[in-house]
Amino acid sequence: MTRFDLRAADLRALNSPTKYPSIPTYHELDPRNGGLLESATAFPGDVIATEKVDGTNSRLVLLPDGNYLIGSREELLYARGDLIGNPALGIVEQLRAVADRLIAVHDGGIHVYCLELYGGKVGGAAKQYTKDSARFGWRLFDVVLLENWATALTWPQAQISAWREAGGQPYADEERLQDLAATARLELTPRLFRADALPTSIEGMRELLTSRLPETLVGLDGTRGRAEGIVFRTPDRKVIAKARFQDYARTLQRRS
Structure with missing residues (x-):
């Protein structure tokens, strides 16, 4: 069995397989102008909708x-x-205590807890969640369970990147994610609804967004500003896509 030692590890190699990949848009983006095309992501059966937090x-x-x-x-x-530590965006300051708590009960493997840190001074959307620039929140949205880490760390960077972006990382399914969040005492991004079908038209998805998520559900001090959008996923996390308000507003404005 290969023994892991952080001091001897290649941090560049370790960085790549633990990065979060790009989530595709539910409707395909037009590379010419950034608008949406009518081609929609196909979901086989049950779909879980969660709030996409802007942090x-x-x-x-x-x-x-x-x-x-x-x-x-x-x-x-x-x-x-x-x-x-690198002070970028307050990530280390806000999440170090969380990491200390999680590592105390970690039982091996490389596990990556993916969180959205928001509020404070994190981007232009911070004011949608709080009026206090010193107040932050975070929500868990995925966990990578990389048990066979020794093989992945030997791959060339290009291979790791291609594997990651093609969905190769082993994510916890919805049931396991709920269990991990409860054990870690972390709140998940809000679960909005489950459905067996989604609108396939751009107009239909815009209507779903506005009716199902008229305002954010993760405000920190009574602030209930605009939500960024919805992430859709299958319970096994094999298919995932995002729908952002701004993409649909921009596309439909151009059409009109």
């Missing part, structure tokens, strides 16, 4: 040797025990 993608990477890493979507910002 910054953050990750807590729990490691087999009892260490952890904290990262943004693109970069690793902090390792357990570091004296200095």
